[in-house]
Amino acid sequence: MDTPTSKSEATYAAIVQAAYDMAAAEGIGKVSLGEISKRLGISKSGVFSRVGSLEALQEAVLDEYDRRFAQDIFLPSLKLAQGLPRLTVQIQAWIRRCCETGPRTGCLYTAGAFEFDDLPGPLRDRIEQGVLRWRASLRKTVLQAVEVGHLRPDTDPEQLVFEIYCLIVGLLHDARFMRDPSTLKRISVAYGRLISTYKSFTYQD
Numbered sequence: 001m002d003t004p005t006s007k008s009e010a011t012y013a014a015i016v017q018a019a020y021d022m023a024a025a026e027g028i029g030k031v032s033l034g035e036i037s038k039r040l041g042i043s044k045s046g047v048f049s050r051v052g053s054l055e056a057l058q059e060a061v062l063d064e065y066d067r068r069f070a071q072d073i074f075l076p077s078l079k080l081a082q083g084l085p086r087l088t089v090q091i092q093a094w095i096r097r098c099c100e101t102g103p104r105t106g107c108l109y110t111a112g113a114f115e116f117d118d119l120p121g122p123l124r125d126r127i128e129q130g131v132l133r134w135r136a137s138l139r140k141t142v143l144q145a146v147e148v149g150h151l152r153p154d155t156d157p158e159q160l161v162f163e164i165y166c167l168i169v170g171l172l173h174d175a176r177f178m179r180d181p182s183t184l185k186r187i188s189v190a191y192g193r194l195i196s197t198y199k200s201f202t203y204q205d
Helices: 004-026 033-040 044-051 054-079 084-099 108-115 122-147 157-177 183-196
Strands: none
Touching: 004 033, 004 044, 004 054, 033 044, 033 054, 044 054, 054 084, 054 108, 054 122, 084 122, 084 157, 084 183, 108 122, 108 157, 122 157, 157 183
16 A cells, blocks of 8 residues: 555656656756646646755756666676776767667756856756766776776876767767767767777787
8 A cells, every 4th residue: 555655755756757858858957847747747836845946856857867877877887897898888888878869868967068058056066066977987997997007007087088078979969969870880980099099009909
């Protein structure tokens, strides 16, 4: 038998899911309590009473995005030994995720970065924090690849992470805006070419 607590938790989860779908399709800045209430058939006050504020709901959406991103991109790579194979598996999974189409795909952080680049406030700060966390994770993986001798000892981790990010932004543009079917092949070639300039001369694939 459902308890009031379990029903409340289920309603909260449904609200976050509806907001997540809306953010993925239209951008995190387009999420509104009024629209969520319409989609779920709940009063606006009912939505508000469960999430507290629009800002809290937006943060919950980004928290859920973080969880799914880690599940899809980061956690599977931990099955591999530290080094270039782990980094490459992360990037390949990230690429596949960016190339997928549908209402729940795309990158809330990349889209949000363009949406809020000149709009200071808590939401921009939260998006920036999410980007910085993922870049720090990538930087750690790059450093591990240097330490085990897969990447050259003079590798600048910040530079490599920056260049990878540039590839991903270009990928999102061509895959999702241009709808170019050759994007997956092109990004694979581009990443392979980029990483070859950082590989240690003694590393064998």
